[in-house]
Amino acid sequence: MSEGITVLTGGVGGAKLVLGLMQVAAPDDISAIVNTGDDFRHLGLAISPDIDTLLYTLSGKANAAQGWGREGESWSFMDALKSLGGEDWFLLGDGDMALHVLRTHLLARGETLSAVTGRFAAAWGLGLSVLPMSDDPVGTHVITDSGELAFQSYFVEQRCAPAVRAIRFDGAEQAKPAPGVIEAIASPSARAIVIAPSNPWLSVDPILAVPGVREALAAASAPVVAVSPIVGGKAVKGPTAKLMNELGLQINNRTIAAHYAGIIDGLIVDGRDGGEGIDIPHELTDTLMVSLDDRARVARAALALADRIAAGR
């Protein structure tokens, strides 16, 4: 039986599903392709928020209550930085700094982001393959009523307040998929390709914007299944609902299915929403991932749907 599982993911929500997949499949069968459109340079440091969230979540270091950063983090660096008049709108925890400083150093020495990410995942014994979508810089920019903003300015500094009119992925056209990305999607031994319930417009679209990724998904021999970020007629995370409204989109699973049309073969939807109007294979489950059991349940549902689709081919 085919065992390879490839998951496309952003930060927090996606990391929950990847953690669920780690409970129900062997970690070394899993490849996570991670959004790097949020990556940016801050104080000269190379910061990869979604990769870091995944590394922290999978290694049990994440601050789950806060939704970002490390559990038990200390803040001496920020305090000292403020005392020196440094920019303080982006919070960098003391332990968190290790990822940024070491990554920046290794990139400056000529290592690729994939190599650095693989090194970190291995150092923390994670087992799975953590693959940045690209080793080339791709920057998510948000065109808002207050002008164009780089992602972190919009998301962190402005707390998603400006109304979004459009989104673009700077550098995507020139970017190449990182080593292993296309291979993980196109692998003839793949069992399933899962799109995590990350924000489709801000976290998954950057991955799809890397040339070759969309085509590989459309041509994949393994079923491609998305887990919808809609739960009970709302987006789980506030900014997703706000963004969908601003883009004039209805907040329901038809919108999600339409967004991924041509790519996905199936959709996992929340039981509260039902499958009405969804004309592709789908399964209902409770998709709200609070506990580790929740994460495993959603992962199992996604794999079961993929297996059902594969069996019907």
Add this chain to the structure above:
Amino acid sequence: MSEGITVLTGGVGGAKLVLGLMQVAAPDDISAIVNTGDDFRHLGLAISPDIDTLLYTLSGKANAAQGWGREGESWSFMDALKSLGGEDWFLLGDGDMALHVLRTHLLARGETLSAVTGRFAAAWGLGLSVLPMSDDPVGTHVITDSGELAFQSYFVEQRCAPAVRAIRFDGAEQAKPAPGVIEAIASPSARAIVIAPSNPWLSVDPILAVPGVREALAAASAPVVAVSPIVGGKAVKGPTAKLMNELGLQINNRTIAAHYAGIIDGLIVDGRDGGEGIDIPHELTDTLMVSLDDRARVARAALALADRIAAGR
């Protein structure tokens, strides 16, 4: 009366004297010219150990017991760095990282080390001028029985264990004094130029190796007074005595006076050692600086000797 006081200093010992000078003179009359021969890049960060020690000491943030770094420092960064397999022979405290990260960032944006240092001193309200000896890189290298070592490798990684045969200052010949350095030494309104009791070979010689500094000291209108690092026939700090032995030098004040011959007009020596054999103006005092009062006493003695020399001209 002339009020300007210029002090040439390395790290810990020198910083104590500068703090003493701050007690007995107006901070804005004081210029500290600081050794940058110990500066190095570590994990891509621009680290200036002597400047940092001075900034911490003068702002009351120094860990006096430890002799380096910040009081009440936390170590989450190092813990996380080790978990990622990063180099861990040089300890970087969480709060300490702010100086290195912000300095690295500002230098990368094109600011000079003097501008960055001035910015930090101002942010912490220090009042005095803290001047790196040069904005150009000068690297102290130690030629030892185990080969040539960059200063931090010798001092921190190898804990001064290898026997030193010679010392060279890489890049010194091409370095220019930082803005304000020659002006502070040559100022016609200067009251005194003080050489702090830092290691003459490792901490003061790099400053003297910057073209123009030695000549400016020799030609200065203000008296130049050194505070000897010898106390009671020993060097206050172990590595200085070990180094002097390895260089075949007698550990006494005649060696210090000879080392600074042609530059200094007077020498402050410890009462335990006496002035025997010293053929330049000198004063005896207790030069061991344990308390803040000690630091002020040594500073007063240095200024008094300078005033006496000036009065006799």
